[in-house]
Structure formats: structure tokens, C-alpha cells
Amino acid sequence: MIATQRSVSGSSQSPRSPSSQPYLSVSVTDPVKLGNGVQAYISYRVITKTNLPEYQGPEKIVIRRYSDFVWLRDRLFEKYKGIFIPPLPEKSAVEKFRFSAEFIEMRRQALDIFVNRIASHHELQQSEDLRTFLQADEETMERLRSQETGIFKKKPADLMQIFKDVQSKVSDVVLGKEKPVEESNPEYEKLKHYIFELENHLAEAQKHAYRLVKRHRELGQSLSDFGKAVKLLGACEGNSLGKAFSELGTKSETLSVKLQKEAHQLLMNFEEPLKDYVRAVQSIKATIAERANAFRRQCELAETTKLKEINLNKLTLMRSDKVGEAEIEYQELKAESEEATRMFEMIVRLMNEEIVRFQEQKTLDMGIAFHEFAKGQARLANGIANAWRSLIPKLEACSSSS
Amino acid sequence: MIATRSVSGSSQSPRSPSSQPYLSVSVTDPVKLGNGVQAYISYRVITKTNLPEYQGPEKIVIRRYSDFVWLRDRLFEKYKGIFIPPLPEKSAVEKFRFSAEFIEMRRQALDIFVNRIASHHELQQSEDLRTFLQADEETMERLRSQETGIFKKKPADLMQIFKDVQSKVSDVVLGKEKPVEESNPEYEKLKHYIFELENHLAEAQKHAYRLVKRHRELGQSLSDFGKAVKLLGACEGNSLGKAFSELGTKSETLSVKLQKEAHQLLMNFEEPLKDYVRAVQSIKATIAERANAFRRQCELAETTKLKEINLNKLTLMRSDKVGEAEIEYQELKAESEEATRMFEMIVRLMNEEIVRFQEQKTLDMGIAFHEFAKGQARLANGIANAWRSLIPKLEACSSSS
Numbered sequence: 038m039i040a041t042q043r044s045v046s047g048s049s050q051s052p053r054s055p056s057s058q059p060y061l062s063v064s065v066t067d068p069v070k071l072g073n074g075v076q077a078y079i080s081y082r083v084i085t086k087t088n089l090p091e092y093q094g095p096e097k098i099v100i101r102r103y104s105d106f107v108w109l110r111d112r113l114f115e116k117y118k119g120i121f122i123p124p125l126p127e128k129s130a131v132e133k134f135r136f137s138a139e140f141i142e143m144r145r146q147a148l149d150i151f152v153n154r155i156a157s158h159h160e161l162q163q164s165e166d167l168r169t170f171l172q173a174d175e176e177t178m179e180r181l182r183s184q185e186t187g188i189f190k191k192k193p194a195d196l197m198q199i200f201k202d203v204q205s206k207v208s209d210v211v212l213g214k215e216k217p218v219e220e221s222n223p224e225y226e227k228l229k230h231y232i233f234e235l236e237n238h239l240a241e242a243q244k245h246a247y248r249l250v251k252r253h254r255e256l257g258q259s260l261s262d263f264g265k266a267v268k269l270l271g272a273c274e275g276n277s278l279g280k281a282f283s284e285l286g287t288k289s290e291t292l293s294v295k296l297q298k299e300a301h302q303l304l305m306n307f308e309e310p311l312k313d314y315v316r317a318v319q320s321i322k323a324t325i326a327e328r329a330n331a332f333r334r335q336c337e338l339a340e341t342t343k344l345k346e347i348n349l350n351k352l353t354l355m356r357s358d359k360v361g362e363a364e365i366e367y368q369e370l371k372a373e374s375e376e377a378t379r380m381f382e383m384i385v386r387l388m389n390e391e392i393v394r395f396q397e398q399k400t401l402d403m404g405i406a407f408h409e410f411a412k413g414q415a416r417l418a419n420g421i422a423n424a425w426r427s428l429i430p431k432l433e434a435c436s437s438s439s
Numbered sequence: 440m441i442a443t444r445s446v447s448g449s450s451q452s453p454r455s456p457s458s459q460p461y462l463s464v465s466v467t468d469p470v471k472l473g474n475g476v477q478a479y480i481s482y483r484v485i486t487k488t489n490l491p492e493y494q495g496p497e498k499i500v501i502r503r504y505s506d507f508v509w510l511r512d513r514l515f516e517k518y519k520g521i522f523i524p525p526l527p528e529k530s531a532v533e534k535f536r537f538s539a540e541f542i543e544m545r546r547q548a549l550d551i552f553v554n555r556i557a558s559h560h561e562l563q564q565s566e567d568l569r570t571f572l573q574a575d576e577e578t579m580e581r582l583r584s585q586e587t588g589i590f591k592k593k594p595a596d597l598m599q600i601f602k603d604v605q606s607k608v609s610d611v612v613l614g615k616e617k618p619v620e621e622s623n624p625e626y627e628k629l630k631h632y633i634f635e636l637e638n639h640l641a642e643a644q645k646h647a648y649r650l651v652k653r654h655r656e657l658g659q660s661l662s663d664f665g666k667a668v669k670l671l672g673a674c675e676g677n678s679l680g681k682a683f684s685e686l687g688t689k690s691e692t693l694s695v696k697l698q699k700e701a702h703q704l705l706m707n708f709e710e711p712l713k714d715y716v717r718a719v720q721s722i723k724a725t726i727a728e729r730a731n732a733f734r735r736q737c738e739l740a741e742t743t744k745l746k747e748i749n750l751n752k753l754t755l756m757r758s759d760k761v762g763e764a765e766i767e768y769q770e771l772k773a774e775s776e777e778a779t780r781m782f783e784m785i786v787r788l789m790n791e792e793i794v795r796f797q798e799q800k801t802l803d804m805g806i807a808f809h810e811f812a813k814g815q816a817r818l819a820n821g822i823a824n825a826w827r828s829l830i831p832k833l834e835a836c837s838s839s840s
Contacts, residue, residue: 231674238671245664252657259653263646270639273632278801281808288812400679407682407833411689411826418823425816432808 061156062086063171065149068141078102079141081148085171097172105170106148108182112166113155118327119387120161121395123154124316143309218333228392229325236318243311250303257296264289281432288428292421299417306413310406314399328388331381338374345370462557463487464572466550469542479503480542482549486572498573506571507549509583513567514556519728520788521562522796524555525717544710619734629793630726637719644712651704658697665690682833689829693822700818707814711807715800729789732782739775746771
């Protein structure tokens with residue numbers, strides 16, 4: 038089950054050699070609607086093929102639903118701070134589209150891409166939670182899923198607040214209100230600025246790409262209505278003029294079908310990749326927030342540890358009987374502080390690698406998406422040009438025979 | 440000033456400098472005059488001719504829309520049985536009334552209107568046409584304010600006339616009245632065809648207009664998309680940014696193409712369709728006139744017969760009213776014969792007109808379709824080339840990254 042052309046590079050989907058090279062191949066297939074009314078949902082078959090020893094066997098099939106994918110994403114986000122966790126498609130859609138064939142297919146594709154990106158990431162693919170996701174029975178999965186309270190379980194308002202905190206700290210520093218708890222790393226500032234700007238422009242471009250799809254559909258519908266009306270006219274006229282009307286009408290209807298098909302292709306091969314890019318950038322913003330948290334924690338602990346050290350020295354000089362207690366507290370705090378520093382430094386290191394990986398992958402994905410866009414448009418236009426050109430001699434035949 | 444959709448046999452370009460008779464008219468130079476709600480458009484009407492009935496080889500007058508309406512109404516009154524060329528609609532949505540596109544479309548339609556009259560072997564001899572082409576503006580204003588033709592009736596009244604025509608038929612079927620409709624199967628077929636044609640044409644024209652609108656919307660959407668993608672390109676930098684910029688620029692270029700083609704579609708296809716609809720409505724008005732003439736003929740024949748019977752009765756009774764009755768009878772008989780002549784002339788003219796209409800319409804619509812298909816092919820070709828030229832540039836961007 039090969040995912041569409043936007044498979045990540047280096048995906049271990051197809052085994053490079055039957056048994057020696059390690060491989061992990063996952064596919065998300067067969068969406069099926071289960072349940073009734075407001076409780077209704079879509080379930081997917083997740084098929085895992087692997088020769089990795091950590092897995093239970095060469096092939097495993099489980100049934101998963103959207104919230105299981107959310108659970109996996111949240112767990113990875115908690116555990117692998119600094120790594121850009123692959124994005125998920127949006128949770129809810131306008132109610133009436135939620136079970137439309139197109140929406141279901143788009144979501145299935147996006148989920149397939151999500152899991153494969155995890156499976157082909159050298160760190161994330163080793164995750165125990167991934168193994169759980171790919172192998173656990175449905176009851177276990179349901180139990181785990183209802184426990185989760187990750188960052189993404191926060192309402193969007195809370196998430197927004199975290200970002201605002203990140204940015205307001207900077208302005209507080211500028212206004213001299215607080216001690217700086219933001220990194221003053223120019224490279225990093227540049228990256229953050231780029232990510233925030235990128236998100237805005239991407240969202241705009243994606244919005245207009247979606248409208249473009251809509252306009253293609255509307256033009257197609259209009260051509261179809263026009264074709265029908267002109268055919269009725271042809272039936273009413275009779276003789277050569279009537280024949281000309283009929284030819285025109287039929288051709289219009291044919292082209293309407295082409296336009297609708299291309300609108301669908303545009304949606305799948307271009308607008309959806311753009312939307313995926315937007316989600317990826319939002320995921321990066323969440324990682325940026327994590328890094329800010331880690332930095333702040335490191336700073337606060339370093340500060341508190343220093344104060345504790347000063348206090349300890351004071352108590353030692355005074356030969357107080359609280360020295361022993363203070364010493365223990367100081368050592369604990371120092372260990373926590375060092376841990377926080379290690380955590381922060383690891384996040385920084387991972388992020389640097391991730392940024393490089395992200396840029397490469399994105400350039401590849403978007404390059405393909407543009408290519409598909411231009412090719413699709415050229416193909417459509419070519420088909421339309423040929424169709425109209427083939428009509429012209431027929432119209433000339435009708436006029437000359439009148 | 441050659442009109443685009445010149446009618447066949449138009450005498451616009453002289454076949455020979457001085458010997459062959461010619462009458463060439465053009466409607467040009469729309470100019471907005473007046474202020475506020477009184478504002479209107481005036482046109483220059485230039486007549487070139489060697490016909491002796493005209494005042495000279497060239498004449499230029501200033502006319503406005505209501506002058507054309509006056510001419511149409513006069514011709515409709517005088518030339519019953521002939522399909523009077525249609526006029527563009529009177530009023531448009533207020534905000535478009537002075538848009539460049541609307542003004543140009545109207546100018547073209549008025550030019551076509553006058554030229555169709557000038558090239559119709561009967562209508563071109565009309566004195567009212569000569570007045571329209573030559574009278575000074577004050578005379579024209581005076582004449583125009585006097586006119587009370589059929590088209591001055593509100594659309595509701597016009598609709599009533601048509602309803603009367605159709606209801607008479609059903610009354611006959613229900614046995615309510617003596618038939619005052621012709622029972623001519625050929626003519627029935629024609630009427631049925633005209634009414635059905637009008638419905639289908641109006642539908643087709645409505646959808647053609649929507650097609651124009653959708654072209655415009657797609658063009659606008661491409662333009663917005665192009666701008667957004669260019670901003671993205673500026674933000675990205677490097678080869679991906681360059682690819683975004685190329686895509687954005689190409690989208691904007693194609694948006695312009697689409698808007699141009701939408702305009703062409705409007706002028707060369709949707710407008711001819713609308714003209715066809717108006718022509719059919721004009722024919723319906725002539726059908727109504729024929730029905731009137733037929734009814735008048737029947738009523739007068741009936742009344743004359745009754746008068747004759749009465750006259751014979753009075754003659755037998757040797758009444759002293761015989762003389763009076765004789766005079767009344769003779770008057771009525773003359774009127775009846777006149778009505779019959781009028782009706783028969785209308786029938787004869789209409790038969791010729793139908794043939795002429797079919798030929799002209801087939802030619803006009805054939806051209807319109809041709810333009811439509813060619814325009815669409817040209818647009819699609821241009822779009823295909825544009826996208827294809829982009830592909831190697833995109834490939835260069837991907838491979839250099």
C-alpha cells in the first residue's frame with residue numbers, strides 16, 4: 038500500500054532487501070463509517086509490515102480512529118521535545134462534509150502520511166508509543182486514549198496564550214519590566230520571525246488555493262448548465278443550426294467533466310499539500326513554545342539554585358543547625374537545574390537538526406506540489422483547447438450547409 | 440465605421456463609387472451629457488448616401504436612446520407584418536448604466552439596429568428613417584415626446600396582449616367563443632416554434648452570461664492566488680522562494696488573459712445571443728399585430744354581413760331608413776375590404792420575413808458560435824503554453840535546492 042507521491046524521502050516503506058535491511062512500512066487504509074448519529078465516526082485499518090525485532094511479528098493489522106492518532110501525536114510531543122512532530126489533519130470539519138467521500142479520502146491520506154513520517158524519522162521511529170499504536174488491541178487503545186492530557190488537549194485559546202506569553206516576555210524585557218527569560222540568540226530570533234511570517238503567508242496562499250479549486254468547480258458547473266440549455270435550443274431549432282447548437286452543448290458538457298476532475302486533482306495534489314505545510318509550521322510553533330518553556334525553566338532553576346547557594350553559605354558562616362537541611366535542598370535543586378539545562382541544550386541541538394531536515398523535506402514536497410499544479414493546469418488547458426478546436430470544423434460544416 | 444456583425448447585403452460599403460445606390464450609417468462617439476438622474480448618453484449618427492430622397496451625401500446628427508425608440512415604434516406602426524429589428528433594453532441596473540462596457544455594448548447594438556433598417560428593402564424607404572437620420576435635434580425632441588406606440592405600453596399590458604392571443608385559442612377549445620384565431624397549421628407551427636424558441640434562448644443566454652461571470656471570477660481568484668504566492672516567495676528566499684515567485688507571476692499573467700476572454704465572450708457571444716432573444720420578442724409583437732388584424736378582419740366581415748342582412752330586410756319592408764342603411768353598409772364594406780387587404784398583406788410580408796429571419800439568424804449564430812469556440816480554444820491554448828513554460832523553471836528550482 039504505497040502512499041501517494043508525497044511520501045517522505047528516505048521512507049522505509051519498500052524494503053531495500055528482503056530480510057537483511059531493517060524496514061518499517063505502515064499504511065492507513067479502508068475508512069469505514071461506524072456508529073450512529075452524532076456518535077458516528079470513521080475507523081481505519083492500519084497495516085504494519087516490519088522486520089524490526091522490537092515488533093511482535095512481520096505483519097500486524099489494527100483498527101484505529103482519529104483520536105488514536107491524536108493520542109500518538111500528543112505522546113510524541115511530550116516525549117520528544119525539540120523534534121518537529123508531524124502534523125495531523127484538522128479535528129472537526131463542517132458537519133455536513135464530515136462524511137463526504139472527498140473529505141474522508143483526504144483525511145485518510147493525511148493520516149497515512151502522518152504515520153509514515155513518524156516511521157521514517159530516525160528518532161521517532163524508535164518510540165514505544167508508536168509500537169503501542171501500531172500493535173495494541175482496540176480495548177487497550179481506548180483505555181490509553183481516554184487518559185491523555187497533552188498540550189494539544191488544551192483549548193486553542195490556551196495554546197494562543199502560551200504563544201502570547203512567549204512574545205510578551207520579549208516586549209516586557211524591552212520595556213524593562215522583567216529580567217529577560219527569552220534567549221537572545223540572533224539566529225534563533227531569525228528563525229522564529231521566519232516561522233511566524235511564513236505561517237501568515239502560507240495560510241493566505243492556502244486560502245486562495247482553496248478558492249481557486251472552488252472557482253474551477255463553479256466554472257465547470259456553469260459550462261454544464263450552459264451545455265444543457267444549448268442542447269435544448271438545438272432540439273427546438275432543427276436543421277443545421279440545431280445541429281451546431283447540439284455539438285456546442287455536448288462539447289460544453291464534456292469539458293465541464295474535465296474541469297470538475299481537475300478541480301479535484303488541484304485539491305488533492307496542491308491545496309492539501311499547502312494545508313499540510315501550514316500544519317507543519319503550526320507544529321513547529323508548538324516546539325518553539327516548548328523550547329521557550331525549557332529555557333525559562335532552566336533560567337528559573339539556575340536563579341533559584343544560586344539563591345539557595347548564597348543562603349547555604351550564609352548559614353554555614355553562621356554555623357546554623359539548618360545547614361544540613363539546606364545542603365540537601367541545595368543539592369537537589371542543583372541536580373534539577375543541571376537536568377533542566379541538559380533538557381534545554383538537547384532541545385536546542387535537536388531543533389537545529391530538525392530545521393535542516395524540515396527545510397529539505399519541505400522544499401522537496403512543495404517542489405512536487407508546484408510541479409503537479411503546473412502540469413495539471415497545462416493538461417487541463419490543453420484538453421480544453423483540443424476539444425474546442427475539434428468543434429470548429431463541425432461548426433463550419435453546419436454554417437456552410439445552411 | 441464597419442459594424443462587427445454586419446448583416447448580409449448591408450449597403451455599408453459602396454459597391455461602386457457613384458452609380459449603385461448606397462445608404463451607410465454608423466452610430467459612434469457615445470458622450471455622457473446632463474447631470475445626476477437627468478444624465479444620459481448621446482451618440483453621433485453619421486449617414487453617407489447617394490439616394491436622391493436624402494438631403495446630401497453626408498449628414499451628422501446627435502441622437503439619444505429615446506430617439507431610436509421613436510424610430511422603432513413608428514416603423515412598427517407603419518410596417519405591420521415586417522419583423523422590426525430589436526433595440527437593446529431600455530434601462531440597466533443603475534450602477535452599470537454608465538460603465539464603459541455597457542455603453543459600448545449599447546452603442547454596438549444601436550449601430551446594428553439602424554443598419555438592419557437601412558439594409559431592409561422595405562424599411563429603408565421609410566420617411567421616418569429619413570427623419571431620424573437627418574432632422575435637427577429640436578425637431579427630434581418634439582417628435583419623440585408625441586409618440587405613443589405599442590411599446591410605450593407597460594410590459595404588463597404587452598403581456599396581456601399576448602395572453603389574449605393565447606387565451607382565445609383555449610376559449611375556442613373550451614367552446615366559449617367563436618374562433619377568432621387563424622386555423623392555419625403552418626402558422627400554428629411557427630407560433631409554437633417562436634414561443635418555445637424564446638424560452639430556450641432566454642435560458643441559454645442566461646447561462647452564457649453566467650459563464651462570462653465565472654470566467655471573471657476564476658481570473659480574479661488566480662490573481663489573488665498569484666499575489667499571495669509571491670508574498671510567500673519573498674518570505675522564503677532561495678530556490679523555493681524563486682519557484683513561488685515564478686508561480687505567482689504566471690498566475691497573475693493568466694488572470695489578465697481570463698479577464699480579457701471574459702470580455703470577448705460577452706461581446707462576441709453573449710450579446711449576439713441576447714440580440715437573438717430580442718429579435719424573437721420583436722417577432723412575437725408582429726404575431727400579436729397579425730392576430731389583431733385577423734380579429735379586426737373577422738369582426739368587420741361579421742358586422743358587414745349583419746348590416747347586409749339588415750339592409751335587405753329594410754329594402755323588403757320599403758323602409759325610409761334604406762338610404763341611410765345603404766350608406767352605412769357601403770362604408771362598412773369598404774372598411775371590411777381594407778381590413779382584409781391589411782391582413783393579407785401582413786400574412787404575405789410575414790412569410791417573406793420568416794425566410795429572411797431564418798437565413799440571417801443562421802448566419803449570425805454561426806458566426807457567434809465560431810467566435811465562441813475559437814475564443815475558448817485560443818484562451819485554453821494560451822493558458823496551456825503559459826503553464827508549460829513554467830515547468831522547466833520549476834524543475835530548475837527543485838534540482839538546484
